Amino acid sequence: MNRYPVWKYAIIVIALLVGVVYTLPNFFGEAPAVQVSSAKSTVKVDDAVLQKVQTALQAASLPTDHLALEGTSVRARFDTPDDQLKAKDVIQRALITDATDPAYIVALNLVSRSPDWLTALGAKPMYLGLDLRGGVHFMLQVDMQAALTKKAESLAGDLRTMLRDKNIRHGGISRDGQTVEVRVRDQATLMAARNLIADQFPDLQASDVPDGSDGFVLRATIKPEALRKVQEQALKQNMTTLHNRINELGVAEPVIQQQGLDRIVVQLPGVQDTAKAKDILGRTATLEVRMVDESSEARSAEMGSGPVPFGTEKYNDRNGQSLIVKKQVVLTGENLTDAQPGFDSQTQEPTVNLTLDAKGSRIFKDVTRENVGKRMAIILFEKGKGEVVTAPVIRSEIGGGRVQISGRMTTVEANDTSLLLRAGSLAAPMEIIEEYTIGPSLGADNINRGIHSVVWGMVAIAVFMCLYYMVFGVISTIALGVNVLLLLAILSMLQATLTLPGIAAMALAIGVAIDSNVLINERIREELRGGASPQAAIQAGYENAWHTILDSNVTTLIAGLALLAFGTGVVRGFAVVHCIGIVTSMFSAVFFSRGLVNLWYGRRKKLKSVSIGQVWKPEGDDHRSVASRGNSN
Amino acid sequence: MEFFRIRKDIPFMKYALVLNAVSFITFALAVFFLLTRGLHLSVEFTGGTVMEVAYQQTADIGKVRDKVASLGYSDVVVQNFGTSRDVMIRLPVQKGVTSAQQSEQVLGALQAENPDVTLRRTEFVGPQVGEELVHGGLMALAMVVLGIVIYLAFRFEWKFGVAAVIANLHDVVIILGFFAFFQWEFSLAVLAGVLAVLGYSVNESVVIFDRIREAFRKFRKLSTHEVIDHAITSTMSRTIITHASTEAMVLSMFFFGGPSLHYFALALTIGILFGIYSSVFVAAAIAMWLGVKREDLVKAPVRKEGDPNDPNSGAVV
Numbered sequence: 001m002n003r004y005p006v007w008k009y010a011i012i013v014i015a016l017l018v019g020v021v022y023t024l025p026n027f028f029g030e031a032p033a034v035q036v037s038s039a040k041s042t043v044k045v046d047d048a049v050l051q052k053v054q055t056a057l058q059a060a061s062l063p064t065d066h067l068a069l070e071g072t073s074v075r076a077r078f079d080t081p082d083d084q085l086k087a088k089d090v091i092q093r094a095l096i097t098d099a100t101d102p103a104y105i106v107a108l109n110l111v112s113r114s115p116d117w118l119t120a121l122g123a124k125p126m127y128l129g130l131d132l133r134g135g136v137h138f139m140l141q142v143d144m145q146a147a148l149t150k151k152a153e154s155l156a157g158d159l160r161t162m163l164r165d166k167n168i169r170h171g172g173i174s175r176d177g178q179t180v181e182v183r184v185r186d187q188a189t190l191m192a193a194r195n196l197i198a199d200q201f202p203d204l205q206a207s208d209v210p211d212g213s214d215g216f217v218l219r220a221t222i223k224p225e226a227l228r229k230v231q232e233q234a235l236k237q238n239m240t241t242l243h244n245r246i247n248e249l250g251v252a253e254p255v256i257q258q259q260g261l262d263r264i265v266v267q268l269p270g271v272q273d274t275a276k277a278k279d280i281l282g283r284t285a286t287l288e289v290r291m292v293d294e295s296s297e298a299r300s301a302e303m304g305s306g307p308v309p310f311g312t313e314k315y316n317d318r319n320g321q322s323l324i325v326k327k328q329v330v331l332t333g334e335n336l337t338d339a340q341p342g343f344d345s346q347t348q349e350p351t352v353n354l355t356l357d358a359k360g361s362r363i364f365k366d367v368t369r370e371n372v373g374k375r376m377a378i379i380l381f382e383k384g385k386g387e388v389v390t391a392p393v394i395r396s397e398i399g400g401g402r403v404q405i406s407g408r409m410t411t412v413e414a415n416d417t418s419l420l421l422r423a424g425s426l427a428a429p430m431e432i433i434e435e436y437t438i439g440p441s442l443g444a445d446n447i448n449r450g451i452h453s454v455v456w457g458m459v460a461i462a463v464f465m466c467l468y469y470m471v472f473g474v475i476s477t478i479a480l481g482v483n484v485l486l487l488l489a490i491l492s493m494l495q496a497t498l499t500l501p502g503i504a505a506m507a508l509a510i511g512v513a514i515d516s517n518v519l520i521n522e523r524i525r526e527e528l529r530g531g532a533s534p535q536a537a538i539q540a541g542y543e544n545a546w547h548t549i550l551d552s553n554v555t556t557l558i559a560g561l562a563l564l565a566f567g568t569g570v571v572r573g574f575a576v577v578h579c580i581g582i583v584t585s586m587f588s589a590v591f592f593s594r595g596l597v598n599l600w601y602g603r604r605k606k607l608k609s610v611s612i613g614q615v616w617k618p619e620g621d622d623h624r625s626v627a628s629r630g631n632s633n
Numbered sequence: 634m635e636f637f638r639i640r641k642d643i644p645f646m647k648y649a650l651v652l653n654a655v656s657f658i659t660f661a662l663a664v665f666f667l668l669t670r671g672l673h674l675s676v677e678f679t680g681g682t683v684m685e686v687a688y689q690q691t692a693d694i695g696k697v698r699d700k701v702a703s704l705g706y707s708d709v710v711v712q713n714f715g716t717s718r719d720v721m722i723r724l725p726v727q728k729g730v731t732s733a734q735q736s737e738q739v740l741g742a743l744q745a746e747n748p749d750v751t752l753r754r755t756e757f758v759g760p761q762v763g764e765e766l767v768h769g770g771l772m773a774l775a776m777v778v779l780g781i782v783i784y785l786a787f788r789f790e791w792k793f794g795v796a797a798v799i800a801n802l803h804d805v806v807i808i809l810g811f812f813a814f815f816q817w818e819f820s821l822a823v824l825a826g827v828l829a830v831l832g833y834s835v836n837e838s839v840v841i842f843d844r845i846r847e848a849f850r851k852f853r854k855l856s857t858h859e860v861i862d863h864a865i866t867s868t869m870s871r872t873i874i875t876h877a878s879t880e881a882m883v884l885s886m887f888f889f890g891g892p893s894l895h896y897f898a899l900a901l902t903i904g905i906l907f908g909i910y911s912s913v914f915v916a917a918a919i920a921m922w923l924g925v926k927r928e929d930l931v932k933a934p935v936r937k938e939g940d941p942n943d944p945n946s947g948a949v950v
Contacts, residue, residue, distance in 0.1 A: 435758075436755060454885075456889055461878045464881070501822050507883075507886050511878060511882030515879070519840070522874070526867070552836040559777045560832060563773050563828050567770075568766065
């Protein structure tokens, strides 16, 4: 009766194999490495870069045991941290020509030492959380109200222009929070304004309210869909900007994630200098529009053959071409509400479309009228260093606040330019609402502490189980080991981030998993005490215990799932491991351990006794109690 | 080896009243301390900045406290963390000063006095995050309770569901009472531990309920309290061994896990001890008070043995 069909053993063997393969990478540890990634969206890291790195390393005779292009970065693995540092210098010298404006990020990193065949199978080690490897964690909250107010402001400006264009007379447009109010005198104008909003402003919805005696007020609010879109864009743009800035820090594996509707989590493993990180994250780039000086002195200064004329400054564009611009600022990034890549409707050329707010459009109209045929430069200032993003020629007077920049641009360039222009002003201000820094020594301490707790706890349980339940104790212990193996394998497959609370959850999962084996072993003893034959006792013990195990594990799982659903951060990490641990424990403690028992005892036809420790039987019939009555039934 | 040689069923339910009174008093004390002393919430809930600094030699806590106070902070907590060389400094949220400025200012002041001091860890939490955590924690608790009642009502009977939840919520309140009485720091990890305890002790109650159901079916002549006594007695050995094993693991965390897991392990220890007590003495007793009968659990008295469609068939021997 205690035989497993072959397919059940096959499942066990497959589960064990998969478990071993996916757990293995965690044991190889990490090797020092140098990682090269792109610092600019226009620069791609490809095979050519890989070749360059390879030749540079060969020239310096630095041996790497692994050099490959992984995703969007090149990684080179070294034996010692010493080699790693040398290699970083060598690669930096080979790849970066202009130190003030690097095209690549060369960062120190740690990569798994696991062999290639494991990586080829998709087996990767778990990612260590910040509390285990050290680093900085920030949670930033985007001020969505500010983004929405900005949007409402720009819509108010657009509405004003549009009403003027259509000759609809109004008694003033004002913005109250996120609603735009238009005052009109009569019913006809109200209708006209209303239709205009319905036709031309898909983002607005209008409702009218009577305004005392002298007319009507049309209230336009941003539609919920548009609100969501504005929020999404604000968040995305902030994330893009953060990405660009973090690239400067040279962090090997930064994590920039959206959390909820209005939050961004930034994790910088290995970074210790929080002050610098915060400085860079919080920095706002500014955008300025200035006129280009096109006098002959300026021309010669541009060529480098003359001094920079008085009242002007020299800036370079991204290709290193210099340009002389006047010091007087026409517009700043504050007046720019949006910049998007697009296509010219006539020539099908890629363009960058700018949207200016009301004040910006007025100034822009005046300036362009007076300077037709001249060039204007848009300059991005970051770290106090200016860079000319684009310097187009003004073809005609531009009113209405919608500006199109076109001419000799590729689609990629149009994309980059609009990204840079948008970066000039963060879509909405951000505030750091959570921050923690963990030193690398503390991280290493935490790993050791976690491992020690798990190992010593397991040893204590294993020793006790083996002494108390003999062979069945050994089987329980093996099952417990398999539980840990499967738990680690699943966590590695999911590429879960391992944190200290996660390790604690693992320890607890082991402590709770042993319950199933204790239940089974106690049941078998009870059956033996009741006089059942060994084979029947095993069978009945497992059968009876299974129902209890299922019920008790499902209740524990309910608690785990609730934690997973409502917990954040620490609690969530704990809950993930907790839930997976319960599921794996049901497999290992019941299915797997039964397999072992069947293999050991099941094939013996005439089994006289099983080694499950001493089974005490109440003596004599005078003391027959309820307890013994139950078992002799 | 066999530790438990129990000849007769121990008449636990005879003392149900006394046992329930004991747990009611403990519960009332816990509530009293929670109300009067309150929980010492960690910075994750309250918002503020925590810094952990390490000295080369034993740190002079008094000096550090004076130094930080001289920077104009009130309500600062300075204490040892783990070893005598590690110091934890807790600063309240200050309007207009960012956490970066706070921690740099404090570290600067400490380094001016003793250049050896290094920053191990800083943590800053804005006040809005804390509120969400409290909300999330309460939601999780409500969901756990609801989920367990529904599951147990479905698998056993509503009386068991209610009994298990009351018994185990009483564990949770008692753990919180301990934290309030000793003013131990209540952090997110502790919250996770407390909620895990809830699941864990329900697990314990379920094992006993399972036996009660089985005993009702097996022994037609026994009264309800005799059945409960039998169920508790026959799971006694398993209860002690399982909890001893889990406790071994938790103690291992307590001793080797370092300061970060210290209170987590402590919460689990209290939870495990009271979990045994409450599921053995409280949950079963409440189910008894609620009037659990044989008919509640053994639906059809005459039925085929081992009917595969019967969810309880496995419990039939």
